[in-house]
Amino acid sequence: xxxxxxxxVGATERxxxxxxxxxxxxxxxxxxxxxxVPTLMFSGYLFMRGGLGYCPISKxxxxxxxxxxxxxxxxxxxxxxxxxxxxxxxxxxxxLPAFMHHLxxxxxxxxxxxxxxxxxxxxxxxxxxxxxxxKDEPNERxxxxxxxxxxxxxxxxxxxxxxxxxxxxxxIIFSYHPPAGGIGTAAARLFxxxxxxxxxxxxxxxxxxxxxxxxxxxxGQPSGKRTGKIKLI
Amino acid sequence: MxxxxxxxxxNLNVExxxxxxxxxxxxxxxxxxxxxxxxxxxxxxxxxxxxMQAGDILGHEFIGExxxxxxxxxxxxxxxxxxxxxxxxxxxxxxxxxxxxxxxxNSNPHAVIQEKIFQYPTAGxxxxxxxxxxxxxxxxxxxxxxxxxxxxxxxxEDIPDEQAVFVSDGVPTGYMAAExxxxxxxxxxxxxxxxxxxxxxxxxxxxxxxxxxxAIDGLDYRLAAAATHGHAEVLNYKDTNVLxxxxxxxxxxxxxxxIDAVGMEAxxxxxxxxYDRTKQFFKLETDRPAVLRxxxxxxxxxxxxxxxxxxAGFADKIPMGLFVNKALxxxxxxxHGQRYVPLLFxxxxxxxxxxxxxxxxxxxxxxxxxxxxxxxxxxxGCIRAVxxxxxx
Numbered sequence: 001x002x003x004x005x006x007x008x009v010g011a012t013e014r015x016x017x018x019x020x021x022x023x024x025x026x027x028x029x030x031x032x033x034x035x036x037v038p039t040l041m042f043s044g045y046l047f048m049r050g051g052l053g054y055c056p057i058s059k060x061x062x063x064x065x066x067x068x069x070x071x072x073x074x075x076x077x078x079x080x081x082x083x084x085x086x087x088x089x090x091x092x093x094x095x096l097p098a099f100m101h102h103l104x105x106x107x108x109x110x111x112x113x114x115x116x117x118x119x120x121x122x123x124x125x126x127x128x129x130x131x132x133x134x135k136d137e138p139n140e141r142x143x144x145x146x147x148x149x150x151x152x153x154x155x156x157x158x159x160x161x162x163x164x165x166x167x168x169x170x171x172i173i174f175s176y177h178p179p180a181g182g183i184g185t186a187a188a189r190l191f192x193x194x195x196x197x198x199x200x201x202x203x204x205x206x207x208x209x210x211x212x213x214x215x216x217x218x219x220g221q222p223s224g225k226r227t228g229k230i231k232l233i
Numbered sequence: 234m235x236x237x238x239x240x241x242x243x244n245l246n247v248e249x250x251x252x253x254x255x256x257x258x259x260x261x262x263x264x265x266x267x268x269x270x271x272x273x274x275x276x277x278x279x280x281x282x283x284x285m286q287a288g289d290i291l292g293h294e295f296i297g298e299x300x301x302x303x304x305x306x307x308x309x310x311x312x313x314x315x316x317x318x319x320x321x322x323x324x325x326x327x328x329x330x331x332x333x334x335x336x337x338x339n340s341n342p343h344a345v346i347q348e349k350i351f352q353y354p355t356a357g358x359x360x361x362x363x364x365x366x367x368x369x370x371x372x373x374x375x376x377x378x379x380x381x382x383x384x385x386x387x388x389x390e391d392i393p394d395e396q397a398v399f400v401s402d403g404v405p406t407g408y409m410a411a412e413x414x415x416x417x418x419x420x421x422x423x424x425x426x427x428x429x430x431x432x433x434x435x436x437x438x439x440x441x442x443x444x445x446x447x448a449i450d451g452l453d454y455r456l457a458a459a460a461t462h463g464h465a466e467v468l469n470y471k472d473t474n475v476l477x478x479x480x481x482x483x484x485x486x487x488x489x490x491x492i493d494a495v496g497m498e499a500x501x502x503x504x505x506x507x508y509d510r511t512k513q514f515f516k517l518e519t520d521r522p523a524v525l526r527x528x529x530x531x532x533x534x535x536x537x538x539x540x541x542x543x544x545a546g547f548a549d550k551i552p553m554g555l556f557v558n559k560a561l562x563x564x565x566x567x568x569h570g571q572r573y574v575p576l577l578f579x580x581x582x583x584x585x586x587x588x589x590x591x592x593x594x595x596x597x598x599x600x601x602x603x604x605x606x607x608x609x610x611x612x613x614g615c616i617r618a619v620x621x622x623x624x625x
Contacts, residue, residue, distance in 0.1 A: 078327070080325065080326050080327045080330065165327060167327060197345075200345055201345045204344060204345055207326075207338065207339065208323075208338075208339045211323065211325040211326050211338070211339055212259075212323035212324075212325050212326070212339040212340075212380070213258070213259065213305065213325070214257045214258055214259055214305075215257075215342075216257070216321075216323075216339060216340050216341065216342040216357060216366065216379060217256055217257065217342050218256075218342050218366065218367045218368055218369070219256070220254060220256050221253055221254075221256065221368070221369045221377060222234070222236065222250040222251040222252065222253050222290065222369055222373070223238070223250060223286075223288040223289060223290060223369060224236065224238030224239075224240065224246070224248040224250055224287070224288035224289070224290065225238075225240075225248065225287070225288050226286065226287060226288045227240065227287045227288070
């Protein structure tokens with residue numbers, strides 16, 4: 001192998017490769033005879049693939065090198081309030097925790113800078129960072145990003161457009177860069193669906209709060225014994 | 234308090250549960266005095282609507298007395314005798330403002346999940362599965378009513394309980410069915426299903442100008458009620474060829490308006506019935522659309538179909554060729570109760586609509602399971618069993 005080793009296996013895939021490799025190793029060793037040779041060889045290959053993050057087969061198949069792009073979560077909704085009202089509500093970033101429950105607090109330090117405290121969705125634990133508003137066009141758009149040094153680099157943008165009947169179209173993008181390096185990326189990948197679900201739901205809460213003044217809930221209502229599996233759909 | 238809980242397919246039990254609390258500023262608590270069974274509950278009980286959880290409290294058609302109001306409730310006071318609409322609407326989103334309350338954007342706590350199936354989320358409904366919000370239902374001594382200023386209406390003193398309870402759901406659903414049918418003076422209207430909603434659709438159709446109303450059902454006692462209380466002509470599909478009979482009754486034209494007040498568990502005869510039962514059993518279709526098919530076939534050219542029977546998901550063998558080539562119009566919807574309640578109080582007062590005869594079986598809450606057995610079995614002349622949670 002005279003090619004330079006370039007990582008071309010994603011973090012989740014690496015975890016899966018090692019896990020599968022370990023399973024096959026155990027299986028192959030349990031009944032050691034000539035038939036377990038291919039199993040053990042394949043197991044070794046998977047260990048190599050997972051451990052090095054390099055897969056010659058993927059390389060042959062033309063798979064590109066792994067990068068860690070920003071993870072974006074988008075939401076779009078129409079709100080039955082005038083554009084100015086919606087902009088002003090959002091411009092007070094301290095209003096965000098009223099509908100984004102994973103944010104514990106957003107403290108406005110001055111016109112541009114703010115301090116954010118958040119629970120890490122799906123995992124628990126707290127992270128804090130400072131952010132600054134980098135774009136502020138009244139009634140049009142607001143953009144912000146974390147200031148250098150944040151554990152999870154993140155940014156957000158919300159844009160406002162006129163909709164029929166004096167309503168407002170709101171387009172929201174949150175993006176975050178998981179901490180660089182294997183474990184951070186792997187964790188971010190694993191938790192991304194959870195984070196995405198929570199943030200989508202919380203973004204929808206914006207509409208509920210600004211229109212209805214409250215977020216509908218059934219938490220705390222009575223029910224009979226919850227026997228059996230709870231599954232929503 | 235006591236409440237009637239769903240514990241699995243055809244498994245209901247009265248259990249002791251926590252009392253409800255005010256959870257949001259616009260909530261009110263209501264002491265339930267009457268809570269009706271509804272045909273749509275049967276789809277939940279028989280296991281055809283997904284996202285039920287063991288322990289869910291059933292019931293969505295009810296009246297009661299306000300016992301507590303949240304800080305943002307301004308139209309109600311403790312002691313008010315109210316009827317509560319079964320669909321929950323915030324009153325502030327564009328749908329509520331357009332009087333399309335069952336399409337409320339903000340009342341379904343599970344909107345983001347429901348959206349994955351329906352593409353756009355719909356309103357929460359009391360006691361009607363987690364897809365529709367998972368709200369605790371009214372077959373209980375007390376119930377929490379969200380957005381109470383919009384959903385709870387004070388009942389005029391001269392309207393008795395046995396009329397008022399059906400203004401929660403059955404009457405507005407029947408009325409909206411007739412309204413969506415676009416009835417013009419002189420029209421002949423066919424109504425499939427002579428349960429509570431069908432009965433109300435019949436009376437509403439006459440009120441909106443129908444010349445004749447023909448009711449179709451498989452139960453003679455319900456057809457008799459439609460004839461007596463709704464002045465409908467009747468057809469029993471079990472011993473009549475419905476398509477031929479409707480053609481015959483309309484001078485070969487077919488009914489101008491066809492109302493489906495049956496929905497996803499339609500019964501039919503012969504091979505069609507076994508076909509749908511089998512597909513539904515194997516989850517190859519969620520809905521048995523026998524009535525919808527028949528209505529499309531029966532309707533006159535250029536006529537209107539109005540669908541208020543509950544459908545959950547997907548139905549097969551819908552004769553789209555007939556629908557298109559006969560240039561039909563089809564409308565459907567869960568009722569927008571908040572829009573109709575004041576009007577319906579008025580029509581009841583004037584004697585144009587009278588739902589009281591539907592209350593055939595008043596029963597205490599503790600007999601809730603039995604009430605549904607009678608209702609589901611269509612035995613003992615039952616049109617509606619109504620639970621009385623405050624009676625012993």
